[in-house]
Each structure stands twice: as structure tokens, then as C-alpha cells.
Amino acid sequence: MDAINVRDLKKTYAGGVEALKGLTFSVRQGEIFGLLGPNGAGKSTTVRIIVTLSSATEGRVEVDGVDVAADPVEVRRRIGYVSQNTTVDFLATGRENLHLQGQLYGHSGAALDNRVDELLKLFDLESAAKRVTQTYSGGMKRRLDVAMGLVHRPKILVLDEPTTGLDPESRAVMWRELERLAKDGGMTILVTTHYLEEADRLCDRLAIVDGGKIVAQGTPNELKATLRGDIVQVEIAVGHDAEAAAQLLRSTPGLSNVIREGQTCSAQAEEGAHVIPKLIAALEAAGLPVSHVAMSRPSLDEVYLSVTGKSFTKADAAGAAGPRGPVPAAMRTAKPGAK
Ligand SMILES: Nc1ncnc2c1ncn2[C@@H]1O[C@H](COP(=O)(O)OP(=O)(O)OP(=O)(O)O)[C@@H](O)[C@H]1O
Ligand SMILES: [Mg+2]
Structure with missing residues (x-):
């Protein structure tokens, strides 16, 4: 059963x-999806909808075999939820936050005290347990959020963007915690993210969602393997017409999905090593000197581009109307320089 x-x-x-x-998608027992x-x-x-805080207009969701519409109370018992915005009480200490969360689930006494101690240790918050959480770093607050989602020992943990806004080091710490919960604790984890690198590195399987639909799903490697060939990037020397270079790439046989961003043009190539020398020669002959060339295997960014026709980074920035705003591209992409 899923x-x-x-x-x-x-x-x-x-x-x-x-x-x-x-x-439509399913999350298998014990995986990070x-x-x-x-x-x-x-x-x-x-x-x-999965965690029963909202209802579907149509369709069906089962958590551990339980229909969310038919038995939301049972679903809540089996699931831990970490929302996109923190639910930590900033005026309470870390320990008090965990206690309160436990009490909301009907736990008390020594059993709750022990559980709180266990979670403080697991999330490396022991030394800060007696401090009010407004003094915590962003990473500490987010780890406390996750710990709060685990007080009632759920089988399944659902996290909505657990690492958004965290620095790369805190993000890596969070990945390790989640991996440990899945691999050592046998927990099933559903995580949402808009970081390509996070999806690639953390998830056993993933679904790419765009405009309310799933446009691709599989393991990160399966998704990348759907794109044959290489990604070729050429940077045109400053002061020269990069758009003319992009046009030249578009008319070059063996290249597809050409995008220009600033002086950099990138394209998908059937055989990168074969096309690059000819491409440089053609650009130079057209009076468009190349200052840098790179070739790489396709990343999830290219998978997204191929299934939606737009660059992930651009789509994310365009949709970012909320107070959070867009996240720097360098934090989002797996590959330095990928746009
Ligand atoms: N309560 C609401 N009432 C009306 N529209 C909403 C509501 N919540 C979300 N939406 C809209 O539904 C769409 C999907 O929003 P949702 O919050 O699920 O996206 P998301 O993938 O979580 O985005 P983000 O990465 O910004 O968190 C958006 O167009 C959003 O404006
Ligand atoms: Mg969201």
C-alpha cells in the first residue's frame, strides 16, 4: 500500500x-518524495489537502489507506505537518514549543517530557532548549518546526518548503536530518520545494508541478535521462550581439531549446563535443567572438524547460508575487551558471 x-x-x-x-501521484512507504x-x-x-487543512473540489486522497475526506482525524494522527510559514511561538522557549505541541495531541507527563528531550537531541537544539525562540537562527527555528511536526510520532511527515530562506549550510543540515528520519527511522517524507538542487539531491522520486498539473515524474536520474545529449553554453564577448549569436544557434542543426540570458546562450545538443568546434568557428566567422564555452549533462532545469517550454528560474521569479520574493538563482540551480 502507498x-x-x-x-x-x-x-x-x-x-x-x-x-x-x-x-495524480503516489508516495511509497519509506521514501522521500x-x-x-x-x-x-x-x-x-x-x-x-493531504493534511486535511483544505478540501478538494474533485478527486481522492488517501493517507496510509485512509481517505482524507472520510476520516480526517485518523489522517491527522498518522501524519506530521510542517507548514510553509513557521508555527513556532517566538515568545516561548524551544522546549515549551514542543511541550505545547505535544499537549495539543493529548500527550502529557513523563512520556511527553521524554519525547521532548529526544527531539531536542535529535535536532541538535539541546543547548538552546531554554532560550526563547526569537533568539534562534533561521535554521534552528526551522529544525524546531520539524521537531514539532514529529512530537506525536507520525508515520508520515509532510513538509512545505522546509529550507526556503535558509543558507546553504543550514539547508544541508536539514537534508541530513530528513534523510536520517527516512533511512534510519523508516519514515515516509513528502516535501515541497522550488530548489532544483534540493529535489535532485534529497528526493528518491519527485513530481514536477506546473500550473496545477504534474508535468513529469520519476527519480531525478530517470527525469534527466529523458533528455539525451548535452547542454552547451557559449558566452559571447561583451560588446558583441548575443541575440545574433542565439539566432545562429537556433539555425544550427543538432541544437534545440536555445535560450539567451545576457551574453550567454545555452542549448541542448545531441552530441556536444561534436558540435562545439563547428559552433565556435561559425560564431567567430560571423564576427561574434566567444569568451567562454561550457558543456554539461542535463540538470532538472533542462527537464523543466523541456516539459513546460520555459526556464524554471524565470517561471519561479514570475510567480513570486508574495512577500518572500524570488530566491537568488545561484541557490536554486544545481549547476553553477545554469540559468
Ligand atoms: N486561499 C486562496 N484563495 C485563492 N487563491 C489561492 C489561495 N491559496 C492559493 N491560491 C492560488 O492558487 C495557486 C496555487 O497556490 P499555491 O500556494 O498552492 O502555490 P505554491 O506552489 O505553494 O507556491 P509557492 O511556491 O509560492 O508557495 C496560486 O495561483 C495562488 O494564488
Ligand atoms: Mg507554497
């Missing part, structure tokens, strides 16, 4: 926003 099973999920908000247009998508893709909407 840990989470989502079938033909649709959600139209009051006011007519069609946030989900028929999502990612929902990767740009701002506004429908990740939080999906997660909120």
Missing part, C-alpha cells in the same frame, strides 16, 4: 482560481 495516494486532484478556490487541475514547482504551481494547495 503511504500517500493522490488521484485526479482538483481545487478551485472561491473567486475562481483553478489551483489544481487534476494531479518531492513536489518540485515554481511559485504558484499548486504545491501548498496539494499539501494542505
Whole structure:
């Protein structure tokens, strides 16, 4: 039996926003499954329906075999939820936050004290346990959020963008914690993210969500393997017409999906090593000197481009209307220089 099973999920908000247009995916027991998508893709909407905080317009969701619409109380017992925005009480200490969360689930006494101690240790918060959490770093607050989602010992943990806004080091710490929960604790984890690198490195399998639909799913390697060939990038010397270079790339046989960003043109190549020398010669002959060339294997960014026709980084920035705003591209992409 799947840990989470989502079938033909649709959600139209009051006011007519069609946030989900028929999502289908399943999360297997014990795996880390990612929902990767740009701002506004429908990740939080999906997660909120799974954890029973919102209802579907159409479709069916089962958590550990329990229908979320039929028995939400049982679903909540089996699931831990870490929302996109922190739920930590900043005026309470770390320990008090965990205690309160436990009490909300009906736990008390020595059993709760022991559980709180265990979680403080597990998330490396012991030395800060007696401090009010407004003095915590962003990474510490987020680790406390995750710990709070685990107080009642759920089988399944659902996290909505657990690492957004964290620095790369805190993000890596969070990945290690989540991997340990899945690999050592046998926990099933569903995580949403808009970081390509996170989806690639952390998730056993993932689904790419775009405009309320799943446009691709599989292991990160399976997704990348759907794109044959290489990604070729050429940077045109400053002061020369990069758009003319992009046009030349578009008319070059063996190249596809050409995008220009600033002086850099990138394209998918059937055989990068074969095309690069000819390409440089053609650009130079056209009076377009090349200052830098790079070739790489396709990343999830290129997978996203191939299934949606747009660059992930651009889609994310375009959808970022909220107060958080877009995240620097360098934090989001697996490959330095990938746009
Ligand atoms: N309560 C609501 N009422 C109306 N529309 C909503 C509501 N919540 C979300 N939406 C809309 O539904 C769509 C999907 O939003 P959702 O929050 O699920 O996206 P997301 O993938 O989580 O994005 P982000 O990465 O920014 O968190 C967006 O167009 C959003 O504006
Ligand atoms: Mg969201």
C-alpha cells in the first residue's frame, strides 16, 4: 500500500482560481518524495489537502489507506505537518514549543517530557532548549518546526518548503536530518520545494508541478535521462550581439531549446563535443567572438524547460508575487551558471 495516494486532484478556490487541475501521484512507504514547482504551481494547495487543512473540489486522497475526506482525524494522527510559514511561538522557549505541541495531541507527563528531550537531541537544539525562540537562527527555528511536526510520532511527515530562506549550510543540515528520519527511522517524507538542487539531491522520486498539473515524474536520474545529449553554453564577448549569436544557434542543426540570458546562450545538443568546434568557428566567422564555452549533462532545469517550454528560474521569479520574493538563482540551480 502507498503511504500517500493522490488521484485526479482538483481545487478551485472561491473567486475562481483553478489551483489544481487534476494531479495524480503516489508516495511509497519509506521514501522521500518531492513536489518540485515554481511559485504558484499548486504545491501548498496539494499539501494542505493531504493534511486535511483544505478540501478538494474533485478527486481522492488517501493517507496510509485512509481517505482524507472520510476520516480526517485518523489522517491527522498518522501524519506530521510542517507548514510553509513557521508555527513556532517566538515568545516561548524551544522546549515549551514542543511541550505545547505535544499537549495539543493529548500527550502529557513523563512520556511527553521524554519525547521532548529526544527531539531536542535529535535536532541538535539541546543547548538552546531554554532560550526563547526569537533568539534562534533561521535554521534552528526551522529544525524546531520539524521537531514539532514529529512530537506525536507520525508515520508520515509532510513538509512545505522546509529550507526556503535558509543558507546553504543550514539547508544541508536539514537534508541530513530528513534523510536520517527516512533511512534510519523508516519514515515516509513528502516535501515541497522550488530548489532544483534540493529535489535532485534529497528526493528518491519527485513530481514536477506546473500550473496545477504534474508535468513529469520519476527519480531525478530517470527525469534527466529523458533528455539525451548535452547542454552547451557559449558566452559571447561583451560588446558583441548575443541575440545574433542565439539566432545562429537556433539555425544550427543538432541544437534545440536555445535560450539567451545576457551574453550567454545555452542549448541542448545531441552530441556536444561534436558540435562545439563547428559552433565556435561559425560564431567567430560571423564576427561574434566567444569568451567562454561550457558543456554539461542535463540538470532538472533542462527537464523543466523541456516539459513546460520555459526556464524554471524565470517561471519561479514570475510567480513570486508574495512577500518572500524570488530566491537568488545561484541557490536554486544545481549547476553553477545554469540559468
Ligand atoms: N486561499 C486562496 N484563495 C485563492 N487563491 C489561492 C489561495 N491559496 C492559493 N491560491 C492560488 O492558487 C495557486 C496555487 O497556490 P499555491 O500556494 O498552492 O502555490 P505554491 O506552489 O505553494 O507556491 P509557492 O511556491 O509560492 O508557495 C496560486 O495561483 C495562488 O494564488
Ligand atoms: Mg507554497
